[in-house]
Amino acid sequence: MNIDRAVMAFAGVVILVSVALTQLVSPWWWLLTAFVGLNLLQASVTGFCPAAMLFRKLGVRSGCAFR
Numbered sequence: 001m002n003i004d005r006a007v008m009a010f011a012g013v014v015i016l017v018s019v020a021l022t023q024l025v026s027p028w029w030w031l032l033t034a035f036v037g038l039n040l041l042q043a044s045v046t047g048f049c050p051a052a053m054l055f056r057k058l059g060v061r062s063g064c065a066f067r
Contacts, residue, residue, distance in 0.1 A: 004063030006055045007043075011036050 001009075018032040043049035056062070 001060065002063035003052050003055045003060050006060050007049060007051045010051055010055075011040055 014036050015033055018029045018036070021029040022033070039049070039051075043052070
């Protein structure tokens with residue numbers, strides 16, 4: 001798995017967890033979903049992604065998007 005796929009998988013898991021928390025705990029968890037979406041949009045425009053930096057430090061090999 002490369003960084004690009006790891007970032008997408010991580011974002012997907014966080015979104016699914018936040019949707020579940022919205023249904024089970026509080027509607028305020030929608031803010032986490034919005035944060036992930038905004039971060040993905042920002043990363044697509046600027047190329048800066050904190051999750052990609054974290055995965056790089058963990059030793060995940062580089063992909064096309066985050067070099």
